[in-house]
Amino acid sequence: MSDMYAPGHRTAVLDALRARMNAALRGKPDVVERALACVLARGHLLIEDRPGLGKTTLAKALADALGGTFGRVQCTPDLLPSDVTGFNLFSEKTREFEFRPGPVFADIVLADEINRATPRTQSALLEAMAERQVTYDGVRRALSPRFFVIATQNPAGQHGTYPLPEAQCDRFAMKLTVGYPSPAEEAGLLAAAVGERLDTPPPEPPVTDAAGLAALQTATAAVAVTPPVRDYLLRLATATRTHPRIELGVSPRGLLTLQRVAQAWALLSERDFVSPDDVQDVAPAVLGVRLGVDADDPAPLIAELLDSTPVPDGRD
Known part of the structure; x- marks a missing residue:
C-alpha cells in the first residue's frame, strides 16, 4: 500500500490543507472544513454571500493548495458559452479548424460570480460538472479526472444577477456561506493591513498533487x-x-x-x-x-x- 493511503499520511495532508485555508480565510474553520469535505466527495462547491466577505479568497486558497492547473472564469452578462468550454479556430498553417480549449479544461476552475452570467452560459457548465466532459461540434472531449468547480455567487435578487436553474444547482455538492468575521478577527484584518507588502509574494507550493488528492478521494469512497x-x-x-x-x-x-x-x-x-x-x-x-x-x-x-x-x- 502506498504511503499516501496510510491514515497517518492522510491526517498530515488534511491538517496542512486546513492550515493553508484557515490562514487565507481567518476565523471560519467550519466553512473550511465543509469545503474540504466537498473536495473529498468529488463534488463541486458553490459559495454564496455578499461581495467582499472572502468567497474568492477561499476559492483561490483551495485551488492553490490542491495544485494542478487552474482556470478562472469571471462571469459577466456578455460571457459566451464558448468562453467557458472553448471553440474551433481556423488555422492558416494546417488549413483546418483546431479546437482551442477553454478554462473548463483546467484541473480546478473558479467560476467567479456565476449568477452574473446568462442562463445560456451557465448551462455550458452542466455537462462538464455532471460528466467531466465537454461536447463541442459533436466531439466529446474528456476533462481532467480531478476536475473541480468552485463557483461564487452573490445573493439572488441583487442587481445584474440571474438565478441558477434547478439542474445547475443539483450539480453542486453543497452551498456554503462565509458570513461576516467576528469583531476580533476584523480588528486583526485591519492590523495586518498596516504596512503590508505591496509586491506579490511568491506562491506557496501545493499541499498535495493529483495522486495525493485521488488517494484521499478513494479513501473517502471506502x-x-x-x-x-x-x-x-x-x-x-x-x-x-x-x-x-x-x-x-x-x-x-x-x-x-x-x-x-x-x-x-x-x-x-x-x-x-x-x-x-x-x-x-x-x-x-x-x-x-x-x-x-x-x-x-x-x-x-x-x-x-x-x-x-x-x-x-x-x-x-
Whole structure:
C-alpha cells in the first residue's frame, strides 16, 4: 500500500490543507472544513454571500493548495458559452479548424460570480460538472479526472444577477456561506493591513498533487455506510419529497451526494464509518443547494426535516 493511503499520511495532508485555508480565510474553520469535505466527495462547491466577505479568497486558497492547473472564469452578462468550454479556430498553417480549449479544461476552475452570467452560459457548465466532459461540434472531449468547480455567487435578487436553474444547482455538492468575521478577527484584518507588502509574494507550493488528492478521494469512497444509516438517508430523501412546503425534493443524484459528503465528513473526523450525526452535520449545506422550497431561506425547513426524521438506534 502506498504511503499516501496510510491514515497517518492522510491526517498530515488534511491538517496542512486546513492550515493553508484557515490562514487565507481567518476565523471560519467550519466553512473550511465543509469545503474540504466537498473536495473529498468529488463534488463541486458553490459559495454564496455578499461581495467582499472572502468567497474568492477561499476559492483561490483551495485551488492553490490542491495544485494542478487552474482556470478562472469571471462571469459577466456578455460571457459566451464558448468562453467557458472553448471553440474551433481556423488555422492558416494546417488549413483546418483546431479546437482551442477553454478554462473548463483546467484541473480546478473558479467560476467567479456565476449568477452574473446568462442562463445560456451557465448551462455550458452542466455537462462538464455532471460528466467531466465537454461536447463541442459533436466531439466529446474528456476533462481532467480531478476536475473541480468552485463557483461564487452573490445573493439572488441583487442587481445584474440571474438565478441558477434547478439542474445547475443539483450539480453542486453543497452551498456554503462565509458570513461576516467576528469583531476580533476584523480588528486583526485591519492590523495586518498596516504596512503590508505591496509586491506579490511568491506562491506557496501545493499541499498535495493529483495522486495525493485521488488517494484521499478513494479513501473517502471506502468509508463504511451501514444499512441503518442508509435507511436513515432514504427516510430523509422521502421526507423532502413528501413535505408540502418543498416543491422539489432531493433527487437520487442528490441523495448519493449526501452520502458521499457524509463519508468525507467521517474521514475528516478520522473515522472509517458514517454515523447519522455525520449526515446531520452536512445535510444543511448539501440539501440547501438543491431543495425547491417556498421560502428564501431553506435552513429552518431542513432543520425541521432533521428533527422529525427518526434516527437509527445506537446512532450508528
